[in-house]
Amino acid sequence: MKYLLLLVFLAVLWWIFRRPAVSGGNDIRAEQKPPESMYCCAYCGVHFPASDGEEAGGRHYCSSEHRRASGQ
Incomplete structure (x- = not known):
């Protein structure tokens, strides 16, 4: 029984000391770019990020093919 308690105690200690190391790796959010428009x-009505599309005549298109198809 005492070995079981020792094992549980060691597992809890391992979990406590491991947890800050894991949460410290969440600093990736600070390096992420802000969200795009x-x-x-x-x-066609498809939603797309601003960096992936084209703009012509004040309208936004998901590809150059759709821009050409609409006559712009």
């Missing part, structure tokens, strides 16, 4: 394609 999302637009709706004027041709």
